[in-house]
Amino acid sequence: MTRAALVALAVAVLALSAPRALAGDPPAAVLPVALHGAVSGHVAPVPAAVLRHIGTPRRWAVPECARRALSATLVALPRDHTLRYAWADLSAHHAAGLTYTTPRVIALDPATPCWAVRAVIHHEWAHAATARHYGTYGAAELIHSGGRAELELLADCVGDVLTRRAGALRYTPYLGDGHACPSALHTARDAILSGA
Numbered sequence: 001m002t003r004a005a006l007v008a009l010a011v012a013v014l015a016l017s018a019p020r021a022l023a024g025d026p027p028a029a030v031l032p033v034a035l036h037g038a039v040s041g042h043v044a045p046v047p048a049a050v051l052r053h054i055g056t057p058r059r060w061a062v063p064e065c066a067r068r069a070l071s072a073t074l075v076a077l078p079r080d081h082t083l084r085y086a087w088a089d090l091s092a093h094h095a096a097g098l099t100y101t102t103p104r105v106i107a108l109d110p111a112t113p114c115w116a117v118r119a120v121i122h123h124e125w126a127h128a129a130t131a132r133h134y135g136t137y138g139a140a141e142l143i144h145s146g147g148r149a150e151l152e153l154l155a156d157c158v159g160d161v162l163t164r165r166a167g168a169l170r171y172t173p174y175l176g177d178g179h180a181c182p183s184a185l186h187t188a189r190d191a192i193l194s195g196a
Helices: 003-017 048-054 064-076 114-134 137-143 147-166 183-194
Strands: 030-032 035-037 059-061 084-087 097-100 105-108
Touching: 064 114, 064 147, 097 114, 105 114, 114 137, 114 147, 114 183, 137 147, 147 183
Parallel strands: 084 105
Antiparallel strands: 030 059, 035 084, 097 105
16 A cells, blocks of 8 residues: 555544534534435434444534535435435444445445545445345345455445546545456446446
8 A cells, every 4th residue: 555545544534533523613514313315305214223233313513515415426326216315423333334225224424524425425325236236235245255345345346436427536445546446346346337
């Protein structure tokens, strides 16, 4: 890993672990944990299965730039009326985003740096699309001999294509510096993208 890549990684990790709001920061909009429909803007309660994993709903400051990035990304993604998005504190999971294939929720941490929000959404959306493509996420794990690690690479492959199409900054932590999708995953990547 190059020195520049290590510095970028350290900056991203620090940004993810930063406090939610700093004294003296301009007031940010505060949203409760809620699901946002990709099409209608419908807000619904977070399913109990997700709450058990991410914890009790609290209020988090969601930067305006992150909300704008989410909105812009949802407009560009293929419409999926069953997939919902939630802002949630994922610091305990050391994650910028998590995908729950049942009940089809993508949780996003509001502490994700604004420049990375679109890439994180694309990566997590790729997990949901993978589950839809194979029937379940478990079926995808069985088909891909590398299991979850290979599916993280596949999500980066699919997500990177979507991020490049959107003209957003690329962020592919599972692929690393090269941003190159392994050729063994090209067929799966292309099938998931064509089915979207």
